[in-house]
Amino acid sequence: EVQLVESGGGLVQPGGSLRLSCAASGFTFSSYWMSWVRQAPGKGLEWVANIKQDGSEKYYVASVKGRFTISRDNAKNSLYLQMNSLRAEDTAVYYCARSVYYYSGMDVWGQGTTVTVSS
Amino acid sequence: SYVLIQPPSVSVAPGQTARITCGGNNIGSKSVHWYQQKPGQAPVLVVYDDSDRPSGIPERFSGSNSGNTATLTITRVEAGDEADYYCQVWDSSSDHVVFGGGTKLTVL
Numbered sequence: 001e002v003q004l005v006e007s008g009g010g011l012v013q014p015g016g017s018l019r020l021s022c023a024a025s026g027f028t029f030s031s032y033w034m035s036w037v038r039q040a041p042g043k044g045l046e047w048v049a050n051i052k053q054d055g056s057e058k059y060y061v062a063s064v065k066g067r068f069t070i071s072r073d074n075a076k077n078s079l080y081l082q083m084n085s086l087r088a089e090d091t092a093v094y095y096c097a098r099s100v101y102y103y104s105g106m107d108v109w110g111q112g113t114t115v116t117v118s119s
Numbered sequence: 120s121y122v123l124i125q126p127p128s129v130s131v132a133p134g135q136t137a138r139i140t141c142g143g144n145n146i147g148s149k150s151v152h153w154y155q156q157k158p159g160q161a162p163v164l165v166v167y168d169d170s171d172r173p174s175g176i177p178e179r180f181s182g183s184n185s186g187n188t189a190t191l192t193i194t195r196v197e198a199g200d201e202a203d204y205y206c207q208v209w210d211s212s213s214d215h216v217v218f219g220g221g222t223k224l225t226v227l
Contacts, residue, residue: 035216037162045154045162045205047216059214062120095161102216103209105152105167112161 002026002108004096009113016086016117022079022096022110030054030074033099035106036081038092038115048094049081050102059102064090086117121210123219130225131196139222141189141206149208151189153182156221157202165204166191193224201226 008020022034035050049060049070058070069082079096093114097106124142131137141151151169154162164173166182169189179194193200206219 037216037218044203044221045156045207045218047207047218050216059216061215097162102214103150103211105164105173105207106154106162107164107167107173109161109163 004098004108004110006094006096006110006113009094009115011116011118012086013119014087014117017082017084018086018115020081020083020094020096020113020115022081024077024079024098027098027108029072029077031100033102033104034070034072034079035097035099036070036079037095037097037106037109038090039095039112040089040092043092046092050099051079052102057102083115086115088117091115091117120213120215121208121217123206123208123217125204125206125219125222127220128223128225130227131193132227133196133198135196137193137196137200137224139191139193139204139206139224141191141219142187143189143208144187146187146189146208147185149184149210151182151184152207153180153191154205154207155200155202156205162205196224196226198226200224 036048067085093112095112097109153166156162169184170182
């Protein structure tokens with residue numbers, strides 16, 4: 001079964017750090033672009049970052065650039081999001097998702113992990 | 120940055136046709152993807168590359184894209200189609216994935 005499972009969410013204070021993970025199974029992970037997409041409570045979807053199959057290209061939304069780092073380990077079939085200098089506005093459910101190309105639709109999504117930034 | 124505009128809500132009676140629009144500057148030159156999201160669940164891709172359907176998505180879901188508007192059409196609407204729908208493109212000028220604000224489909 002094709003599956004993405006996120007983990008690592010939780011409650012963190014403003015200015016703190018968190019590392020999200022996304023474990024892939026059931027498909028050839030190294031053949032896909034991977035993205036992180038977030039959804040603040042009661043709000044719409046917001047793309048956060050994506051990464052090329054070999055990790056050589058990475059793109060970020062402006063609001064997280066310099067604070068978040070996307071990475072992947074194809075040997076472990078895993079995607080990561082290192083989040084530093086967290087702000088209240090980063091509070092959201094974070095989803096990982098795959099696509100064939102950077103411009104393709106995201107055809108498989110994880111169930112999401114919740115990040116809450118609050119003192 | 121590129122902006123996609125969706126109506127906040129669309130209402131339709133069961134059995135009728137729902138049309139959800141997604142407006143963007145010359146969006147017809149881009150590939151548009153559509154997602155369905157039900158409460159508490161992850162998004163599901165229902166249309167990709169303007170008008171293609173992933174396996175398992177009913178033929179009732181279709182898409183079109185021309186000029187400044189892309190449209191998701193759902194025929195013979197069912198109660199189970201009630202959800203939020205999002206359009207999405209890749210903006211090559213900013214190297215960003217862009218989502219529309221979402222449309223809540225209500226089945227009356």
